[in-house]
Amino acid sequence: MTPYMSRRAALKAGGAGLAAYFVETAVGAAPAHAGAATARDLSLALRGKVLLPGDPDYDAERVGFNTLVQHHPNAIVMVESARDVATAVGVGARIGWPIAVQTTGHGVSVPADGALLINMRGLTGVNIDAGARTATISGGVRWRDVVAAAAPVGLLPPVGSTSNVGAVGYVTGGGVPIMGRTYGYAADRVRSIDLVTLDGRLRRLSATREPDLFWAVRGGKSNFGAVTAFEIDLLPQAQVYAGNLTFPAASAEEAFRAYVRWTEGVSDQLTSVATFLRYPDVPQVPPQLRGVFVLLIRIVYVGSARDGAAEIAALRALGPSADTVAEIPVDQVDTVFSVPTTPGATPTASGLVGGLSDDGVATILAAVGPGVTLPAGFVEIRHMAGAFGRGPSTANALGHRDAEFLVFISNTVPDTVAPEPVEQAQQRIVGQLGPVLTGGRVPTFLGPLDTSVEAVRSAYDPAGWNRLLKIKKTWDPRNLFRINHNIR
Ligand SMILES: Cc1cc2nc3c(=O)[nH]c(=O)nc-3n(C[C@H](O)[C@H](O)[C@H](O)COP(=O)(O)OP(=O)(O)OC[C@H]3O[C@@H](n4cnc5c(N)ncnc54)[C@H](O)[C@@H]3O)c2cc1C
Structure with missing residues (x-):
């Protein structure tokens, strides 16, 4: 031509x-x-x-x-x-x-x-196979559409704290589901992926077809191409026993200490998160909550209400000021975290934690507990291990399987306010948490401030990182897929 x-x-x-x-x-x-x-x-x-x-x-x-x-x-x-x-x-x-x-x-x-x-937002197809308990999900689908399609046939997708996020972005970063101690990382349950590589070809990846790429895309984010669809397992669960236990500032320290000890004995059917939350002082928040600190213990139990109630009895005995834990249909899972759906400038920070000794608990409380005035937003301490630690039958790029907890810090900054002081506050918290952090991270929680090579590398095990580099060189030698948490 x-x-x-x-x-x-x-x-x-x-x-x-x-x-x-x-x-x-x-x-x-x-x-x-x-x-x-x-x-x-x-x-x-x-x-x-x-x-x-x-x-x-x-x-x-x-x-x-x-x-x-x-x-x-x-x-x-x-x-x-x-x-x-x-x-x-x-x-x-x-x-x-x-x-x-x-x-x-x-x-x-x-x-x-x-x-x-x-x-990608025009690629909206979702197909549920109720018999096989799988979903085939197109490249621009949000989890909420998968939840809507799967719930009526009694199936639970591996959704995170909000079903407003895209399914591919979440899964290719690992995906930490709210029932992850039962299910594992979302990327652990992916059966196949349709990927357009740099040569403009659409390839089906699976355990047996292009196994290196299949390994890399499950955790390696958008570094290897554009995903047009993927197939993933769903859990046979029409309802979960889920909600929040709220502890005001006065009892938050005692409740958090008890929570950490309690996690040592819970079953893999129970996933929980301790959230240190400071409500913003804005008119949209009820007056009695503006600027107020609370500790929320978020519970998701995959099983019967009776068994779930038995598992959380020790937390209830601490006397929370509010208790919303109850059986809820799968299509209401977003109510557990109530993540805002309005766009905004949101700096984030994250890190993984090993086991928590009493000193470790004290370190966390000193950094983010009720005695510290932090910007409006939240610091989550998510309980990991369980199925997160076991890994999938077909290995993927995710590492750091021995982590016990994950820290995720998120503050949404109003348009009228400069984000830098909030970013600095987050970095101060990360510095204070240093003694409990392993130095590892989870790819899905890398944020806009985590784009350095060191930050991205920290989301993988050393051997996994070296393998990702090799696969990247094979499939994207010019690094054109670099608008991401780049593997380079
Ligand atoms: C409020 C909030 C709560 C969150 N809660 C959780 C949680 O509970 N668990 C969890 O694991 N994560 C959570 N996350 C992180 C979230 O899953 C990731 O940010 C995810 O990458 C979002 O994907 P997206 O498609 O919505 O975003 P986008 O910004 O559109 O995409 C994110 C990345 O994925 C890539 N990508 C998107 N679509 C495709 C595609 N079709 N093909 C190839 N690459 C693609 C993009 O290139 C980009 O690099 C949360 C994030 C926020 C802001």
Whole structure:
């Protein structure tokens, strides 16, 4: 094909021909605005639209849930099919623009400036196989759509604290479900993945097909390509015994000490989180709670209400000021964490913890307990181990399986306030927690401030990191999939 083939000829040649035309005009002819002009031509090869800076929907589609990172891609491809994804990746690869993928923007990392951004939210298919207890989930689906489809047939997807996040972003980062001590990491239960690699080919990955890539994508995030669909196990559970025990500041320290000791004896059917929460002092919060500190112990028991009640009896005996733990249908699991669904600038920090001695508990209380005034937001101490520690039958890139707890710090900052002081407060907390942190992290909880090589490497075991580097070199030697927590 010549660099100046006509649009008509390119259209006739189909997706690949048009992609080549797009590249040749953009790179070969190189008129001043070739990239922008030909990006519009790309739209002719797609079912979905291409948005360029200045287009009416461009801003709405580039801004994600976490507004801390504002990016300005060269073009946004609104894909509507796996074929669209393959065309977009192929074009991005030939032009040499970095290729970014976004579903909801909950998991932002580095800005996609100068990139070809593939917006996945048009890939919305969910298929539940009630007999096999699996879901096949398209690349732009949020967990809430899987919950809605699975709950009526008595199945529970491995959802995290909010079903508002994208299923692929969550699973490729590991995915820490609210029933994870029973189920394991979400990535541990993935059966197959459909991935578009840099050569623009759609590949089905499984334990037997492209096993190296299958290992890497389950934990290695979006470093290896764009996921158009995946298949995952569901739990046969129509209801869970779940809710919160609330302890006010006056009894929070005693309750947290008791909680940590209690976790040593609980069954793997019980997953729990101790949340140190400071309500924001804003009109949307009831007056009696504004600026107030509480300790919430969040409970998710996969089993009968009677057995669940027996497991948490020791916590109830501490006399919480509120107790919402009860049997709830699976489609109400979001009520356990009540995570806000309004976008905002949200710095986060995280880390893994080994076993907690009395000194370790004291370290946590000194850093984030009721005696410390922290910015509005929460510090979670999530109980891990159980199925998290056992690993899947087909190994994946996730490491640090010996962690006992996970710390996740999140503060949403109002638009009118600079985020830097909150980021500094989070780093101070991480510093104070140093004696209990292992230095490891979980990929899914890497945030916008964790984009250094050291931070990303800390989310894997050393051998796993070296293997990820090798696989990255094979499948993305130019590191075009680098708008993420980058393996480099
Ligand atoms: C309030 C809050 C609560 C959370 N709770 C939990 C929790 O309980 N458990 C847990 O494990 N995590 C939790 N997370 C983390 C969350 O799962 C990750 O941020 C996840 O990456 C979000 O995915 P997304 O698609 O919604 O976000 P996006 O920002 O759109 O994507 C995040 C990453 O995934 C990549 N990606 C998205 N879609 C695709 C695709 N189709 N193909 C290839 N790559 C893709 C993106 O390129 C990006 O690198 C929470 C996050 C927030 C903000």
